[in-house]
Amino acid sequence: MDARRVFDQMCSHDVMSWTSLVLACVDCGEEDTALELFQRMICEGHALTSSSIVTAALKACIRVAAREEATQVDGKAVKVSSLEKGIAIHCQASKLLRHWDFVLDSSLMEMYAKCGSLVDAQRVFDSMPHRDVVSWTVLMSGYAECGDGNKVLELFVGMKLKLGQACCALDARVFVPVLKGSSSVGSLEVTKAIVGEVYRYGAEKDIVLSNSMVDVFGKAGSMNDAQQTFDADSRSDSMERSRSWIQPPGRRREGPGCLSPGCGRRRS
Known part of the structure; x- marks a missing residue:
């Protein structure tokens, strides 16, 4: 992928370049790679200065959930593996993200809903200080x-x-x-x-x-x-x-x- 080649040739990477690469992977149908890159960025100690990279990672998680077979948990169809990935992203964002916005909240709700955890989606919704039509x-x-x-x-x-x-x-x-x-x-x-x-x-x-x-x-x-x-x-x-x-x-x-x-x- 051209975006990955350009990224690898860069002397240094900031959050913007990481975000661009993660989004490029999602758009190309490489959701697993997108999630791996997000975790790599976290492990390398890069600061989460923008919610865009988290939203991109959640988008990848939603795509992964779309192809995962659901498992019955307490009578509900749950995408267990994708849900675990989504929860990890949520926890990391809660600890490291400097600026939170309602767009990210909507992405979190969508991720939880697509993974079959409406309890968590409702919890995010209830915690939002402002809610729009979206x-x-x-x-x-x-x-x-x-x-x-x-x-x-x-x-x-x-x-x-x-x-x-x-x-x-x-x-x-x-x-x-x-x-x-x-x-x-x-x-x-x-x-x-x-x-x-x-x-x-x-x-x-x-x-x-x-x-x-x-x-x-x-x-x-x-x-x-x-x-x-x-x-x-x-x-x-x-x-x-x-x-x-x-x-x-x-x-x-x-x-x-x-x-x-x-x-x-x-x-x-």
Whole structure:
């Protein structure tokens, strides 16, 4: 790997160069090497002056967990080996890291959730002095993956109450785990309420989310609602394609990141 060759040729290494190499290994699918490099950096006595290197190591740990077979521990599916690696990284960061931030907390929560330890993910969440939509979403995703729909819905309600106006721009990344949670609960009424929230926030045009809505209605046994959602999405796609041909190029919408005055406006 070119990044490793350049790194080895350097006379000295700082945290930035270590971070770049660890991230390069993760991006190239060499998660085990990334974790070995992180431990080597610690053993050589380098100071953890930035949370970025820890976040990179946690990202590698999450990738390792994705390919590990889960083991049943107290009735829960746990990625034991990956969890041990993640706990070690957490302990080292707690002792050595000079500056902690909420991005690192979210990465820790994701690592614990992906490894099957929602108790630890919840503990990190509860200890956070400030929580944003990302941190709430990470925890909801963890509970959704393990099928605890009631907890997902409880967190969703709690997030809206705690964040208030900060929830004015909820998107598909938030609603996908919430829909999965409603599916676990198995209540058509709850599912319809969540889908109503999706439309209220104008997030229904996301293809993954629209497919999730069709799927969750199907699992709830309401094929009429599933068909109506599917048909509405199909009409919306057709209308969007028509508008894209009709509108002059200079006024054509460029997707969710556009800066035009009407872009991202919630439906009334």
